[in-house]
Amino acid sequence: MTSFRIDGGTLIDRNDVRRFTFNDEALTGFGGDTVASSLLANGKQLVGRSFKYHRPRGILTAGAAEPNALLTIGRDGRRGPNTRATMAELFDGLEARSQNCWPNVNFDIGAMNGVLGPLLGAGFYYKTFMWPAAFWEKVYEPLIRKAAGLGRASYDPDPGYYEKCWAHCDLLVIGAGPAGLAAALTAGRAGARVVIADEGAHLGGGFLAEGSPLGGKPADAVLADIVGELHALPNVEIKKRTTVFAAYDDQVFGAVERVQKHLPEHEINPHRAMERLWRIVARKVVLATGAEERPIVFGGNDRPGVMMAGAMRTYLNAYGVAPGKRVALFANNNQAYQTAMDLEARGIDVAAIIDPRTCPNTGYDGKARMIAGAMVRDTAGRKAIKSITVRHDDGRDEVIAVDALAVSGGYSPIVHLACHRGGKPVWSDEHVGFMPPESTDGMTPCGAVAGKTGIAACFAAGGAAAVTALAELGVMGEAASLPDIKQGDEKTDHIQPIWSVPSSKGKAFVDYQNDVAASDITLAMREGYDHVELAKRYTTNGMATDQGKTSNVNAIGILAENKGVSPGEIGTTTFRPFYTPVSFGALVGASKGMEFQPVRKSPLHGWAERNGAKFVETGLWYRSSWFPKDGETFWRDSVNREVKAVRSKVGVCDVSTLGKIEVFGADAAEFLNRVYCNAFLKLPVGKARYGIMLREDGFVYDDGTTSCLGENHYFMTTTTALAAGVLTHLEFCAQVLWPELDVRLASATDQWAQMAVAGPKSRDVLAKIIDEDISNEAFPFLAAREVSMFGGRLKGRLFRISFSGELAYEVAVPAGYGESVADAIMAVGEEFGITPYGTEALGVMRIEKGHVTHAEINGTVTPADLGMGKMVSVKKDDFIGRVMNLREGLVDPDRPSLVGIKPKSPSDKFATGSHILNPGDAVSLANDQGYVTSMCHSPTLGHAIGLALVKNGPSRHGEEVVIWNGLAGTTVNGILCDPAFVDPENEKLHA
Amino acid sequence: MRYSALSLLGNAFSKNKNWKPAWRNPDPKPRYDVIIIGGGGHGLATAYYLSKVFGVRNVAVLEKGYLGSGNIGRNTTIIRSNYLLEGNNPFYEFSMKLWEGLEQDFNFNAMVSQRGVINLFHSDAQRDAYTRRGNAMRLHGVDADLLNRDQLREKLPFLDYENARFPIMGGLMQARGGTVRHDAVAWGFARGADQNGVDIIQNCEVTGIDRDGDQITGVQTTRGAITCNKLAMAVAGSSSHVAKMVDMRLPIESHALQAFVSEGLKPFIDTVVTFGAGHFYVSQSDKGGLVFGGDIEGYNSYAQRGNLACVEHVAEAGMAMIPALSRVRILRSWGGIMDMSMDGSPIMDRTHLSNLYFNGGWCYGGFKATPASGYCFAHLLATDTPHETATAFRMDRFARGYLLDEKGVGAQANLH
């Protein structure tokens, strides 16, 4: 293998030899190389295959716009598909692989598609594969999917750590080329808080590709001085390897920093992020993103060895890599001639310069043969370019042998970030490109993105842009300047637009990666897809991983040319985030796996754990769901035992997760009266009341108890699920609807450890730890008050309320004491056979009792649907939901309403979510009578029971129905009944 | 020109130089029987079925941008009919049946791919809700299957079964659900309607609506005044804006929804999968890109773009479901404007004006509804009675209390 490494290369360190493999072949490069530069140095021109025709492709660019050289880099958990070889830094031990080719990149079966080329024109999918109808999914699509995609995703877990950060600055400078560096230096010297971000591993941009001295000093030395000063400024934050990928509202910018992606495995610090997402909040922004060199669309323009002129210059000067031995340049602008000069300066033979302009005034005085008024119409070579065919202005063709071709069709300002918030770029005939929109929302474009050329001109523009931006912040600054350099030659450059070479032979590609040729664009036009968006969607031009960075403007140009209008009239497609693709890992940060969402733990979590609880996720909480004992192998064994223990003796259950809200204020009672649909004005001190809260649309929102603990002091409980929602709702009522009321709300959920102590022996247990008289007379059903406990050592709150239907209390103590108190209750309860029980047993008991939860309160029920219509006050003139609750559809007698349901044959089982049909009715949605909302096996009754919402339910107790579960293929005969299966007379509650 | 294997081959030999335009580019006529405002999926489908099924051919579709530039061109391409409520389910199943025969019907391959839709569940309560839903589907003869963890693991090996904050318990699958190449739906309907004589007029924005008492007489547009016998609005995303021209206030808020596509990957996600412990849905296109989305931004917007917070939120949910996504790069995000109705279901009805017809409020669900929406709206326009599957989408259901609230979250648009 010939080496193409030559002398020079400002970025590489020849003492740092790095080994890597490309398609399993062992190669070497140097520290500072990109994968692309090291491949080129090793003579690897063919690196991948295109998407549709599997044509051989080589490295086209030296940056983020690369459409061809996408490799899979890394292995196992660090395997990254579709990595741009031009951006990936070479490290020792790197493994790179070509994609989208089989069996290998040199011999790819998929290239057969190229033969079918004429059949596979733009939009061919839409016109075919329709016959016969069933064949799309079975035959055609599987074939297409087999061919789809680029790299392969890895299933292995990603071992990397990721994180997200906020950053704040006065001035964000995007891009660290000459313009960006000047802006940062200017603002930094003025004392402003500056963030400067660049996607590359090195600051410098255009400085890096520069082969000639600047003001008598080597370009890299000039750059080193600037970077050195920036590093020394404490108010300047430099972010290398950081791509600002999107501009969002309010000057928030998304950026991703590839912190350790360039390091070999053994150098990766597991405590540092692999990638870091930055949300940058900037007061002002300098956009110094530069310009993208455009390819020219001509026959065979995709052959490996064809490269952008600027990229060739970068490989030559920054990496010391020669593109070939005999190179031609095809360019329509003067700037590109610099590549020819630099090649010649390195002793590389420039075979010819082909310039479509008839008499270009370039100032070029090199040795190369100039062919003016001519265009390249074809190339030849199987896997790399061997020759080009030049069409002269007199119509004559000439074949010139070359092993590389530099191309430059002009420059497209990188305006993406100026357009993410809806701005439209503006066409400029002068610059032959789309310029950033005029209104840029605190963002000043400068340098090449604003049409400047040359290091000096860009540097000056950057300094001036910073001065302007700083002035708007009230900061005085003086533009940084470069010593002793003549102005750039921007005025003398005259770019002659050339959108596609008319005499092209063979396929002339516009979008390399998606294999969109010029003929596809014209076909789309012919068929009516002539709007730029329709043409894009029909041909897929610009929809590949490079998002059209090198292809969009040429496609627009071809559309414009064919319509006979200016590209400005065609307009661009919408610039959308992201500028370059961003990994999920970076966007997710540390919120993955078990850390996807935070965990909320009850103050009794430790107690439950010690008692062997199984936990279940309930929102963010972990709740104890059952407490298996030795020998219980099935969860229901434990639940049955817990239920029986509570019903016959006593149990204790953690209910700390219920929402708790302290309500204070002179108008607290009035407030509660307005937020509940039932009456609350006259709730006496020391009493609790069950309340139903409606939404303003008249449907039930939540339920719970509220206790009056003192004058103007109430304690509300909500369901676990809606704790946050209810507080937010109450705050809306208090702050927005009735700010005139004196009501003050404090969340107290986390302050209290709360336990339900339930069962016939519950009073006996609690009497042992509560200092006061809690007899039925002294502390009747719905009593609620602060109590002294453990001989005055602790204050708690005691509520006589019951969800299980048993004689029961809820006792609340300050959270830190929760575990001690629970332990104490277990200890004093031992003689009564106390058992801890979980949410499963609680669920069984509430179904047995016919109490509702959010399984029934599903957002579409009214109090009447739940059998609590009588609770809705008819006396109050106003409460949330009063009027809408009276609408026709909410009082319709046909509404599904709460009933109990049980199997006709006690041994039958049925499932929640089953639907109810009348016996003999056909299975149809029209015959649907309702559905089972909850069910359980009732250990008390010895068979399955359930609650259901059934049309006219309450008037149908005793009726036989069919419980239909089509998903499981089962039907069970059931009987509708009273939802209170246990103690319908509430004797236990009042015992 | 009819597309066939022969036409494709013939054109290949003539270097594709003889393909004819898929539709005409007509100037507006002074008068139409029916004007449809909105050349998106629903408007074009309405025109197609009006002309094909109901014989109404003197029809114009007015589109302010290019055809298909609304939400038909910016969605996540999912089709399904896994609805719970009696007012919704038959309509979406009708739509599914139309999808199943659509390509042969309009002679355009829209790549209808019934690769299955699976909704994951993570708790008993979610399983119960999906059981209820699946059974409602089955009651109407719609396919539905409840999958347990093992069955899921076989179909979707890449989900997080081992280290999930909210462990996956199972999923509800509709095997007939799937994806469709969204742009092609607009193109197929446009081409079909055009062949039936419908004028599709692009770059024609309606700027005013002319009235005579409770009668619409025509519209003012950027391409001149046009009169009509009947006026139909199919401008989801801009419904309130257009309704304001006739002093209508709607139970609708406009919200932005972002959608995303990743870089192309070799296929590994064969079905549409939705997460149950966060808002995330994903499928993989025939080009290999993962197409996915999540929740709306939350604030009213007409700006067709979103913000970073929502992007992160979607990505977090995605990775919680599929850890392998960590190294997958997201290529592009885009935004569409959703008509979020106050109960989460669409509105298709006559209005307070005798010859004005309204179609909107589709929330996230508009794409999958496209054919049935077109068919039923055409039915309403042609017969003045709702199609049997669309009787519940009445405008007065909010006032009367007959809501179609699948989620049960009530009268707050951004919660649906």
Add this chain to the structure above:
Amino acid sequence: MRDYPLENRYAFPAHEVAFNKGASISLSPVKGGFVVHVLGDAKSDEAALKQTINKIAPELGTDVRGHSPNQWFWVGSVDISNDRLAEISAALHPQFVMTDQTHGRVRMKLSGPSSRVVLAKGTMVDLSPDLFAIGQSAMTQIGHIGAMITRVADDSFELIVLRSFAGSLWDELQHMAAEFSHG
């Protein structure tokens, strides 16, 4: 059973200090003391609250951290009895009502030269020294978890978080600080 042992358990993992000595960051729980949620009426202000506290309970200090209009967390380092709290409550009434949050809101301290960088991984609030003075508080979100950040010294911040989230926040802060933990 009246002499049953009552232990006030903290919401943190067993180990107290997360990092090596010499690291540029330290994380530790703040144990003991009190957190009282004070809710004023519409006309109340912080000066009046401090004045009143000074009058009735000078020994407890006036470290009040506003988290909402007319609402504060009053924080102190000594333990107060229920009775003393009731006394103070009665004296503040009715302009201010108070509710004990000592158990519901727990405190931790993040200190060291890297503390701002670590917190920037969680909160959007700009904590740079010239913008966020000593004594200043912000109720905000650190990642997904709501917390109040108070700058208590040059490079030292106290966090108040709901008890149920304390374990998760503690773990998250450890992850966020890990790159600075090796001195």
Add this chain to the structure above:
Amino acid sequence: MSSLVKCPHCGLRPREEFTIRGEVATPRPAAGADEAAWFDHVYLRDNPRGEHREYWHHSGGCRRWLVLSRNTLTHETSEVVDASTLKSEGGA
């Protein structure tokens, strides 16, 4: 402002700290108002393309309800006030 909101109590804060309710509808009708007024309040929205007033709750901060005057086309916010001020202006 749809990425950052200048809370009148807390200063500049990110979208993530807020819960959004939607448009400031017609004021909540008085107790005796008829169903039509309630229907209007609960269900109908102006939903303008342009200036829009809407409720945001600073749920991750001071827990106050705010009213933003925000442009739905540009996402620019012209004013943020505490929502309790609305009623005295006859707006809640």
